[in-house]
Amino acid sequence: MSEIFTGSFTQQEPIPEAAIDAAVAVMRHGRLHRYNVAEGEVGETTLLEEEFAAQMGVPYCLAVSSGGYALATALRAVGVTPGDSVLTNAFTLAPVPGAIAAVGARPVYVEVTEQLTLDLDDLAQKLRAPDAAKVLMLSHMRGHLCDMDRLMEICTAAGVTVIEDCAHTMGASWNGTPSGLHGAVGCYSCQTYKHVNSGEGGLLVTSDPQIAARAIMMSGSYMLYARHRAAPPPDVFEGIKYHMPNISGRMDNLRAAILRPQLADLDRQVSRWNDRYRRLEQGLRETPGLTVVERPEQEVYVGSSFQFLLLDWSAAGVEQVLERCAQRGVELKWFGGAEPVAFTSRYDSWRYADAPQMPATDRILAGVIDMRVPLTFSLEDCDQIARIIRAEVAAAYQSQGQLPLRD
Ligand SMILES: *Cc1c(COP(=O)(O)O)cnc(C)c1O
Numbered sequence: 423m424s425e426i427f428t429g430s431f432t433q434q435e436p437i438p439e440a441a442i443d444a445a446v447a448v449m450r451h452g453r454l455h456r457y458n459v460a461e462g463e464v465g466e467t468t469l470l471e472e473e474f475a476a477q478m479g480v481p482y483c484l485a486v487s488s489g490g491y492a493l494a495t496a497l498r499a500v501g502v503t504p505g506d507s508v509l510t511n512a513f514t515l516a517p518v519p520g521a522i523a524a525v526g527a528r529p530v531y532v533e534v535t536e537q538l539t540l541d542l543d544d545l546a547q548k549l550r551a552p553d554a555a556k557v558l559m560l561s562h563m564r565g566h567l568c569d570m571d572r573l574m575e576i577c578t579a580a581g582v583t584v585i586e587d588c589a590h591t592m593g594a595s596w597n598g599t600p601s602g603l604h605g606a607v608g609c610y611s612c613q614t615y616k617h618v619n620s621g622e623g624g625l626l627v628t629s630d631p632q633i634a635a636r637a638i639m640m641s642g643s644y645m646l647y648a649r650h651r652a653a654p655p656p657d658v659f660e661g662i663k664y665h666m667p668n669i670s671g672r673m674d675n676l677r678a679a680i681l682r683p684q685l686a687d688l689d690r691q692v693s694r695w696n697d698r699y700r701r702l703e704q705g706l707r708e709t710p711g712l713t714v715v716e717r718p719e720q721e722v723y724v725g726s727s728f729q730f731l732l733l734d735w736s737a738a739g740v741e742q743v744l745e746r747c748a749q750r751g752v753e754l755k756w757f758g759g760a761e762p763v764a765f766t767s768r769y770d771s772w773r774y775a776d777a778p779q780m781p782a783t784d785r786i787l788a789g790v791i792d793m794r795v796p797l798t799f800s801l802e803d804c805d806q807i808a809r810i811i812r813a814e815v816a817a818a819y820q821s822q823g824q825l826p827l828r829d
Contacts, residue, residue, distance in 0.1 A: 424750065424810075424813070425750070425806060425809070425810065426750050426751045427750060427751035427752050427803065427806055427807055427810060428751055429751070429798065429799055429803050430796075430798070431753040431793065431794045431796065432615075432794065432796070433796055433798050434614055434615070434619055434796050434797070434798065435796070435797045435798055437619065437680055437684075438683050438684065438687065440683040441679065441680045441681070441682070441683040441684060442680075444466070444679035444680070444682065444683065445676055445679045445680050447679070448466060448675050448676050448679045449676065453465070453675060454674045454675050454676050455672075455674060455675070456468065456485075456672055456673060456674060456675055456678070457643075457644075457646045457649060458675075459649070464651070465649075465675050465678070466675040466676075466678035466679040466682065467485050467672070467673050467674065467675050467677075467678040468649060468650060468651050468652075469651075469678070469682060470485050470625075470673070470678040470681055470682050470685070471483040471484060471485050471625075471650065471651065471652040471653075472651040472652050473682060473685060473686075474625055474627070474652075474685060475627065475652035477685060477688075478600055478602065478603065478608075478627050479600070479603070480603060480627045480628065480629050481629055481631075481634075481652065481654075482627065482628050482629065482630075482631070482633075482634035482652050482653060482654065483625060483626065483627045483652040484625070484626045484634065484637050484638055484641055484650075484652075484653075485623070485624070485625055485672075485673035485678060486623070486624045486625070486626060486641050486671045486672065486673055487622060487623065487624065487671040487672065487673060488517075488611065488613065488622050488623065488624045488671070489517060489587075489589050489609060489610060489611025489612070489613060489616070489623075489624040490517035490518075490520060490521050490524075490611075490624070491624055491641075491671040492609035492610065492611070492624035492625065492626040493517065493518065493521035493559065493585065493587060493609050494521040494524045494525055495626060495637050495640055495641060495669070495671065496559075496585045496606075496607040496609055496626060496628075496633075496637065497521060497522065497525045497527065497557065497559070497585065498525055498636070498637075498640060498669075499607065499628075499632075499633045499634075499636040499637040499640065500557060500583045500585065500606055500607065500633060502522075502525050502527050502557055503525075503526070503527075504525065504526025504527065505526065505527070505528070506527045506528070506555070506556075506557070507527065507528050507529075507530045507553075507554075507555035508522045508527045508528070508529055508530065508555055508557045508558070508559050509529075509530050509531075509532055509545065509548065509555045509557070509558040509559070509582075510522060510529050510530070510531060510532065510558070510559040510560070510561060511531070511532060511534055511540050511560070511561045511563055512531035512532060512533055512534055512768070512769040512777070512780045512783040513534045513538065513563055513757070513767060513768065513769070513783055513786060513787060513790075514561035514563045514587070514767060515561070515563065515589070515765060515766075515767050516765065516766045516767070516771070516772065518559060518561050518587055519769075519772045519775060520772075521559070522559060522775075523772075523774055523775065528775055528776075529769075529772070529775045529777075530548065530555055531769045531777050531780060531783070532544050532545050532548060532558075533780050533781075533782040533783050534563075534782070534783050534786055535568075535782070535786070536713070536715070536731065536733070536786065537566060537568070537715060537716075537718075538563060538564060538566040538715055538729060538786065538790065539562075539563075539566045539567065539568035540560060540561075540568045540573070541782060542568060542569065542572055542573060542576060544782070545558070545573070545576060546576050549576065549577075549580040549582065554580065554582075555582070556581065556582055556583060557582065557583045557584075557585065558577060558582050558583070558584050558585070558605075559585045559587060560573070560584055560585065560586050560587065560605065561587040561589075562586065562587060562588055562589075562590060562591040562594070562601060563587075563590070563767070564590055564727050564729055564792065565590035565591050565594060565723050565724055565725070565726065565727065566715070566717075566721075566723070566729075567591065567594060567596045567601060567718075567721045567723070569596075569718070569720075570596040570597065570599070570604045570720075571596070571597060571720075573604070574604055574605075577605075583605070583606050584604065584605030584606060585605055585606065585607045585608075585609065586601065586602050586604060586605045586607065586608045586609065587609055588601050588602040588608050588609060588610045589609075589610065589611040589613075589616055590616065590617075590724065590726060590727065591723075591724065592610045592616065592617040592618065592688070592724070593617055593688050593689070593691075593692040593724045594692075594721070594722055594723050594724050595721075595722045596720055596721055596722075597720045602627055603627070603629075606628060606630055606633060607626060607627070607628045607630075607633060607637075608626070608627045608628070609624065609625070609626050610624060610625040610626075610627075611623070611624055612624060612625065612677070612681055615726075615794065616726070617688065617691065617692070617695075617724060617726060618681050618684040618685055618688065619680075619684065620677040620678075620680045620681045621677070622677070623673055623677050623681065624673075631654035631658045632654075632658065632662075634653060634654050634658075635647070635653070635654050635658045635659050635662055636662055636666055638650060638653055638659075639659065639662060639663060639666035639668070640666050640667060640668065640669050640671075641669070641670070641671050641672050642668050642669070642670040642671065642672045643672075644668070645663065647659050647663075691797065692724050694797055695724050695725045695726050695795065695797065696723070696724070696725045697801060698725060698795050698797075698799055698801060698804045699723075699725020699728060699795060700725070701801050701804035701805055701808065702725075702728050702793075702795070702804050702807065702808050703728075704808070705804070705805055705807075705808020705809060705811075705812060706730060706808050706811060706812060709811075709812045709815050709816065710815075710816065710819055711732060711735070711815055711816075711818075711819040712730055712731070712732060712811075712812075712815050713730060713731040713732075713733050713789075714730055715729055715730065715731065725795060726794070726795055727792060727793060727794050727795055728792070728793045728795050729790055729791065729792050729793075730790075730791055730811075731786070731789045731790055731791070732789045732791060732815070733785070733789045734785070734788075734789065735788075735789060736822075737758065737759075737760075737788070739818055739819075739822055740756055740758060740788075740789070740791075741756075742818040742821070743791075743811075743814055743815055743818045744756055744791075746814035746817065746818060747810060747811055747814050750810045750814065751810075752793075752807055752810050752811060752814075753793070754791050754792065754793055754811075755791070755792040755793065755794075756790075756791055756792075757787045757790050757792065758787050758788040758789065758790070768783075768787050769783065793807075
């Protein structure tokens with residue numbers, strides 16, 4: 423009998439007791455709206471922003487209703503208007519091109535590499551075009567960071583503003599700089615499958631007082647912005663307060679209460695994720711036909727999900743691996759299927775935006791396999807999952823008699 427994994431790939435850990443207590447306290451007093459505070463009280467949302475800004479080492483932070491909302495707000499705050507082009511990864515999650523479309527702009531996709539990161543040569547080439555976009559929404563998809571030093575060099579030289587999608591890089595860094603602080607704005611998600619969990623929620627950080635003030639006004643601060651603590655001084659708002667549309671997307675005190683204890687515990691969670699990631703990596707290295715994505719030494723990552731490549735396999739070969747693994751309880755996500763399943767991550771699934779064929783990305787999408795790594799998995803679970811994948815990849819590889827080439 424071959425072993426079967428019985429854990430759940432979608433089961434996160436429970437909310438910590440301290441967060442539950444804080445949430446209950448908010449419900450008992452009833453002041454859930456962030457600006458609904460008693461005399462002298464500083465609300466949970468305001469405290470969350472203050473603490474996250476300090477944790478990240480930035481002056482400004484805004485808590486909002488989702489990661490996707492943070493992204494769209496960042497675009498508006500840096501001055502993107504309808505009809506503009508915005509560069510972004512061809513392999514990312516639907517809320518990223520969705521945020522670009524939400525502001526009436528047009529995504530222009532950049533190829534991705536075997537490291538699952540933005541292809542910087544393709545970016546540099548696209549920026550040489552006379553009508554090149556002036557904003558890059560860089561998605562650190564599945565937590566993989568590109569060479570951020572080179573990226574910023576390219577973008578700075580071209581006068582391109584960078585917005586970072588840090589949905590999977592909260593707690594990560596490149597060359598000592600936290601992810602989200604390289605560009606003009608960093609956007610994080612607090613949705614259940616990310617690194618802190620309030621169901622839904624987002625955080626935006628920036629060191630630019632104008633961007634911060636615009637984002638705060640747009641999120642729905644009315645004229646209550648002086649209650650923020652990770653915000654620029656009131657005079658910065660003077661010039662803009664009558665010009666920013668209110669596009670309500672505030673966070674509430676209940677979610678903020680749930681998040682504060684989790685953020686305080688982020689470093690410990692990151693190391694637990696990485697312990698699990700390394701066990702999977704160890705177990706899958708040197709599996710014939712399977713490519714492990716090697717992580718650069720400048721990158722501190724958060725292993726909350728795991729990717730590997732079945733590069734240049736046929737669709738039938740990949741399907742066989744997925745099928746065999748599923749039968750043994752290992753739920754893998756493939757981005758290369760003819761029809762998108764569950765969440766969508768490929769540029770040709772978003773047909774509201776025209777996109778040329780992207781051959782390099784197509785090759786990656788055809789072979790990239792993804793797996794969530796919830797912290798409810800033990801290290802032994804990870805060893806077992808790796809053993810199962812290794813065995814089933816080997817079996818599929820052999821049953822094809824030879825390298826199962828792409829058809
Ligand atoms: C989850 C995610 C988002 C957006 O997060 P929501 O909070 O669900 O809106 C953006 N980009 C990537 C890559 C994500 O994984």
